[in-house]
Amino acid sequence: MHPKIFEAMARVCDLSGKRPVSGNYVSHSNRKTKRKFLPNLQKKRFFVPELDQWIELRVATSTLRTINKKGIFQYLKELDKKATL
Numbered sequence: 001m002h003p004k005i006f007e008a009m010a011r012v013c014d015l016s017g018k019r020p021v022s023g024n025y026v027s028h029s030n031r032k033t034k035r036k037f038l039p040n041l042q043k044k045r046f047f048v049p050e051l052d053q054w055i056e057l058r059v060a061t062s063t064l065r066t067i068n069k070k071g072i073f074q075y076l077k078e079l080d081k082k083a084t085l
Contacts, residue, residue, distance in 0.1 A: 011038055013060040015067075015079060046072045 012019045018039040024032040040061045047054050050073045059067070067075050 011041060012058075013039055013041060013063055014057040015059055015075070016063045018060045018063070048073055048076075 010019070020036045020038050023035055023037055025035045026032055041058050042061060042064065043056065043058050044064065045054050045056045046067070070078075
């Protein structure tokens with residue numbers, strides 16, 4: 001039997017670019033062991049009325065809160081403005 005081949009998906013937010021960061025587990029005796037802090041990514045569909053279409057993105061929940069506050073189109077416009085600077 002052939003081993004199954006899995007494509008590893010990057011744990012990166014499609015909009016904000018948040019990615020895993022490294023740190024330490026610190027025990028009671030102050031011994032340190034390496035660990036990873038992963039972003040809380042969720043697959044979400046958004047309807048953009050200005051474009052009249054649905055888009056599906058993997059976004060961090062913190063980014064999702066910002067989108068809920070400002071709206072998806074406004075958030076995308078601000079991202080585009082930052083990218084051109």
